[in-house]
Each structure stands twice: as structure tokens, then as C-alpha cells.
Amino acid sequence: MDTTQRTEQQRSADRRRRELLEAADRVVLRDGPQASMNAIAAEAGITKPILYRHFGDKSGLYAALAQRHTDALLNSLRAALDAPADRRERVEATLDTYLAAIEARPQVYRFLMHPAEGSPGGEQGFDVGKHAIPLLRRMGEELAQVIEDRLDLGPGGQQLARVWGHGIVGMMHAAGDWWLGERPCSRAELVRSLADLLWGRLAAAGDKVGGPGF
Amino acid sequence: MDTTQRTEQQRSADRRRRELLEAADRVVLRDGPQASMNAIAAEAGITKPILYRHFGDKSGLYAALAQRHTDALLNSLRAALDAPADRRERVEATLDTYLAAIEARPQVYRFLMHPAEGSPGGEQGFDVGKHAIPLLRRMGEELAQVIEDRLDLGPGGQQLARVWGHGIVGMMHAAGDWWLGERPCSRAELVRSLADLLWGRLAAAGDKVGGPGF
DNA sequence: TCTTGCGTGTTACTAGCGGTAACTCCAGTG
DNA sequence: CACTGGAGTTACCGCTAGTAACACGCAAGA
Structure with a gap:
């Protein structure tokens, strides 16, 4: 003793x-x-x-393994988010950091995103999202916190920040997953396109002339 | 014969x-x-x-099952996208249609999103995204097509549309998944918040006064 | 009518998975 | 010396996806 x-x-x-x-x-x-x-x-x-x-059990090993990479990735992302630059630059740096990480180790991040969650002897039913992908959730919550801390969003800003945090992380993840599979453009182009999307270029773009109907 | x-x-x-x-x-x-x-x-x-x-095999059954729901959902989404209204209304209707679908049948969509893809006797390695979630991919591609057809994005517009399609779908999916688990707000509020994000409110918001450092 | 196929269905199995019970072995302590 | 506790093993359970081999029914051809 x-x-x-x-x-x-x-x-x-x-x-x-x-x-x-x-x-x-x-x-x-x-x-x-x-x-x-x-x-x-x-x-x-x-x-x-x-x-x-x-x-x-396996999910315990998964959790331990995930925590290592999640912590490492989140540290990188925090560094990018905290860099002394304007908002657009910080957003692009954050996107690029994430994409560089999944580009460098695709299998690891696929393992983290799709843990196969085969827990046969357990609960079942409507617990959607209970055992859900912790990496994405953590990233979403962290981003939400940053957004809430830094931006003045008026009343209801906290909820708005959380929606945006999870939404932006999901956008980043899905676009990254697709990009990793097809490699249709360079990482820098992808980053720019996503940042443009967040900057409202979708809403600002003009209708195509001679379009279908209206 | x-x-x-x-x-x-x-x-x-x-x-x-x-x-x-x-x-x-x-x-x-x-x-x-x-x-x-x-x-x-x-x-x-x-x-x-x-x-x-x-x-x-199981993935065959999965594929058949997925196709039914995917087709049904895509038809609903197309209807929302084609409605005679302005862009913001169409975007909100599309988001709401998707969220209503996953709200009505959470398990089905969890099955579609996380097929557990246990194909043990097959290829392995760097084929990230090869057997990837077909529903998200199809939605992304369809949305990309609509964006490309309707919006005048200038040179490189096709690639931009594809990035945006997959990105928006991912945003919708991740935010919906999180929302289904925590139910922090009504569906209408979620839709509004996501549309605000796409409309550039993140970029337009002011910095918080008295923030951390700068 | 008997026979020959063919499609539909079954039982009974293999190989491999996550997970566990029960045993062995060895270091340190009185 | 006996003993206790942790590290590690073999051998197993129940489950899964997937398959081989056998049995029934029903139409066509001699």
C-alpha cells in the first residue's frame, strides 16, 4: 500500500x-x-x-483512441481559430487545418467518424445521437463556443451559435469526405469555396439568365 | 421460355x-x-x-432499401427546390423538408447514414469514400446540379456548385443529427438559423465588444 | 402416367466477430 | 517456505454474415 x-x-x-x-x-x-x-x-x-x-470493451478502446486524435486535432483547430488575423482568414485557416488533417491520415479519421458502433447487447430505440460520433459533436460544440464568445449575435445568440457550430462542422466534414474521395480540386480551392459559401455568396449570386422557367 | x-x-x-x-x-x-x-x-x-x-448480401439489401427512401426523399426535396418562390423561401422549404423527414423516421435515416458497412472479405486501404454513404452523396450531387443550373456563378461555377452542394448537405445533415438528439429548439427555428448561416450572417455579424484581447 | 427439370424453401453448417470464465505464471512479502 | 495479486494465457459462449446441400411443389415432355 x-x-x-x-x-x-x-x-x-x-x-x-x-x-x-x-x-x-x-x-x-x-x-x-x-x-x-x-x-x-x-x-x-x-x-x-x-x-x-x-x-x-471495444467502444472503450475506440473512445481512448478517439480522444488522442480528437484532442490533437482540436488543439490545431483552436490555434487556427485564435490566430491574430481577420475573421475570413481565421475561418480559412481553420478549414485548411481540418482538411490537411484528414488528408494526412484518411483511415484514422474514417475510423473516428464511422466507429461501426456495434453494441449488440445494449439499448435500442429512439436514442438517436446518444452514442453518436463524438469527434463531430465536440468540434461542433467547441466551434459554437468560439462563435458565441467572439460574435455579437443579439438575443438568442447562444442557440444560434450552437446551430452554426454543428452546421459548419458538418459542412466541413461532408465536403472534406467527398473531396477526399474524388479530389476534384486543390485543398486551397476547396477552402476558398467553402469560405465563400459561409460568406453568403450563395445568397448573393445572380439568377442564371435563360434559366428553366423563371 | x-x-x-x-x-x-x-x-x-x-x-x-x-x-x-x-x-x-x-x-x-x-x-x-x-x-x-x-x-x-x-x-x-x-x-x-x-x-x-x-x-x-447485406449491402445489397441495404442498397435496395436505401434506394426506396432515397428516391422518396429526393423527390420531396426536388419539389421544395422547384417551388415557385424566391431563393430564401426555397432554401428554407428544402431544409424543412429534410428535417421533417428525419424527424418522422429517425431510425430509418440513421440506418441510411450509418450502414455499418461491414464488408470483411473485400478491399481495404485508401478507398475512402468509395463505399461511402450514398444518400448524402446523391443529395449533394443533386443539390449541386440545381445550384449550377439556376445560379450564375461565373467561371469555375460547376466546381463551386459541387462543393457547395456537398457542403450544404453536410451542414443540413450534421445540424439535423445534433438537433434530433438534443431538441434544443423548434424545427422552424433551426431552419431559420441555418438559412441565416447560408445568407452570410456569420460574416456580417459584429465582433463582441469587450472580447478576449482584440 | 411417369419423369425431368426448375424455382422455392428449409436445415445445418462454416468462419469470424466481441466478449468472458477459468486457469497459469511469476514477482514481491510475511 | 507459503501466499497473495496482477499479468497473461487457452478455451470457450453467443452472436453475426454468408453458404452448401437437401426437400417440396408444379409445370412441360415422352
């Missing part, structure tokens, strides 16, 4: 845990989102049960 | 197929996205192998 001893054990356990997470990272990077617990255990040089002792 | 005979058989097969799809619909509506092939077969009053004879 000595404190130093307990600390020693905990340090060892933490180191193991980090090793396991790194092994899981490698497997996910290689096999994609359908990485199995067996494969991860094998990569770590051990067997399944100790993986389960460390992380509880 | 008579033609009428073949037609008779095909009609019967088509009717069976429709029955099976309706049974699958019921199960998905009841059990959520993790509906098993066994459960679907049982609901239809048959057993698994004939399900597999009709649809190949």
Missing part, C-alpha cells in the same frame, strides 16, 4: 496503455475502420483479454 | 421482393441500424437463404 509503489504500478500500467494505443493506431491505419480486437491484440504482441482489461 | 410465362414469374419475384423490402423496413424501424438478417427474414416469415438469393 506504499504510495511510491502504487505510483510505480500505475506508471507501468499507463505505459502499457500507451503502447496498446499505439499498436491500435498502427492497425487502424493499416486495416481501416474494421480493425478487429484480435488484430490489435496481435499487433501489440498480446491477446484479447488484457486488451479488454485495459479498455473495458 | 414463353415471354408471358417469364413475365409472370418476374412479376411474382418482384412482388416477393417488395414484400421482403417492406418487412426489412419494419424491422429497421423497430430495431434500428443493427437489424440482423435473421430478424428481417423472420419478420418476412421466411429464412435467411432466400433473402440472400434476392439481394446477394
Whole structure:
């Protein structure tokens, strides 16, 4: 029951845990989102049960793995959002940061976005969004907070900021996912187009002359 | 090999197929996205192998099921987009149509969005977006087409329209998913907030006085 | 009428998954 | 020395997607 001893054990356990997470990272990077617990255990040089002792179940491992990347990504995004520049530049920097991240490690982010959430022995029904993609939610909430803190939106601004936070994150995610699959343009062009959208160019554009009907 | 005979058989097969799809619909509506092939077969009053004879594998059944709802939803969206009203009203009507649909049948749309895509014996690697959520993609492409047809965006307008199509659909989807989970406001308020975002209110809003630093 | 197909359906199985129970092994302590 | 507790193993359970092989019914051809 000595404190130093307990600390020693905990340090060892933490180191193991980090090793396991790194092994899981490698497997996910290689096999994609359908990485199995067996494969991860094998990569770590051990067997399944100790993986389960460390992380509880697959969603626990997923959560731990997700937290690492989510934290790292959110830090980058915060840095971009906090840069000393005007709003447009900050928005573009944030979009570019996210897109650069998913471009650099597509499988990791696909794993984070589509955890396959196979929890067979659990609740079911109308709990839509309960176990939903935490990365997108966290990004949405953080962005909402930034928007609410920085912008003067008048009454109802808090709710507006949350809607916008989740909406913008979803826009970024979907456009990024599509862009990653088809690569129809450069990252910079994508960033500019999305920022233009947020800047109201859709509403400002003129109707096409000779259009269909009206 | 008579033609009428073949037609008779095909009609019967088509009717069976429709029955099976309706049974699958019921199960998905009841059990959520993790509906098993066994459960679907049982609901239809048959057993698994004939399900597999009709649809190949689970993704085949998913694709057939998805197509029905996707087509229905896209028709509603097209109607909203084609309504004789100004642009803002059309955008709001489209958003509202989508949100009303996911509000009416949350499980169905969760099934469509998160098909769990467990294709273990297949390709893997960098094919991000290859088997990706077809509903979102189709909506994005359709919206892109409408934008490109109706708006005068100058040179590079086609690419811009596609980016915007996928981006707006993603915004709609993410915001809707979050809203379904938390229900922080009415549907009408959500629609208004999202339309405001597209109308550039984010860019136009003033900085908060007394903000953090600058 | 008997037989030959063919489509429809079944039972019974494989392989692999997430997850667990129960056992072994080894370090440190009295 | 005996003992206790954590690390790790084998061997299993129940479930899934998917399949092989067999049985029934019903039309056409001799």
C-alpha cells in the first residue's frame, strides 16, 4: 500500500496503455475502420483479454483512441481559430487545418467518424445521437463556443451559435469526405469555396439568365 | 421460355421482393441500424437463404432499401427546390423538408447514414469514400446540379456548385443529427438559423465588444 | 402416367466477430 | 517456505454474415 509503489504500478500500467494505443493506431491505419480486437491484440504482441482489461470493451478502446486524435486535432483547430488575423482568414485557416488533417491520415479519421458502433447487447430505440460520433459533436460544440464568445449575435445568440457550430462542422466534414474521395480540386480551392459559401455568396449570386422557367 | 410465362414469374419475384423490402423496413424501424438478417427474414416469415438469393448480401439489401427512401426523399426535396418562390423561401422549404423527414423516421435515416458497412472479405486501404454513404452523396450531387443550373456563378461555377452542394448537405445533415438528439429548439427555428448561416450572417455579424484581447 | 427439370424453401453448417470464465505464471512479502 | 495479486494465457459462449446441400411443389415432355 506504499504510495511510491502504487505510483510505480500505475506508471507501468499507463505505459502499457500507451503502447496498446499505439499498436491500435498502427492497425487502424493499416486495416481501416474494421480493425478487429484480435488484430490489435496481435499487433501489440498480446491477446484479447488484457486488451479488454485495459479498455473495458471495444467502444472503450475506440473512445481512448478517439480522444488522442480528437484532442490533437482540436488543439490545431483552436490555434487556427485564435490566430491574430481577420475573421475570413481565421475561418480559412481553420478549414485548411481540418482538411490537411484528414488528408494526412484518411483511415484514422474514417475510423473516428464511422466507429461501426456495434453494441449488440445494449439499448435500442429512439436514442438517436446518444452514442453518436463524438469527434463531430465536440468540434461542433467547441466551434459554437468560439462563435458565441467572439460574435455579437443579439438575443438568442447562444442557440444560434450552437446551430452554426454543428452546421459548419458538418459542412466541413461532408465536403472534406467527398473531396477526399474524388479530389476534384486543390485543398486551397476547396477552402476558398467553402469560405465563400459561409460568406453568403450563395445568397448573393445572380439568377442564371435563360434559366428553366423563371 | 414463353415471354408471358417469364413475365409472370418476374412479376411474382418482384412482388416477393417488395414484400421482403417492406418487412426489412419494419424491422429497421423497430430495431434500428443493427437489424440482423435473421430478424428481417423472420419478420418476412421466411429464412435467411432466400433473402440472400434476392439481394446477394447485406449491402445489397441495404442498397435496395436505401434506394426506396432515397428516391422518396429526393423527390420531396426536388419539389421544395422547384417551388415557385424566391431563393430564401426555397432554401428554407428544402431544409424543412429534410428535417421533417428525419424527424418522422429517425431510425430509418440513421440506418441510411450509418450502414455499418461491414464488408470483411473485400478491399481495404485508401478507398475512402468509395463505399461511402450514398444518400448524402446523391443529395449533394443533386443539390449541386440545381445550384449550377439556376445560379450564375461565373467561371469555375460547376466546381463551386459541387462543393457547395456537398457542403450544404453536410451542414443540413450534421445540424439535423445534433438537433434530433438534443431538441434544443423548434424545427422552424433551426431552419431559420441555418438559412441565416447560408445568407452570410456569420460574416456580417459584429465582433463582441469587450472580447478576449482584440 | 411417369419423369425431368426448375424455382422455392428449409436445415445445418462454416468462419469470424466481441466478449468472458477459468486457469497459469511469476514477482514481491510475511 | 507459503501466499497473495496482477499479468497473461487457452478455451470457450453467443452472436453475426454468408453458404452448401437437401426437400417440396408444379409445370412441360415422352
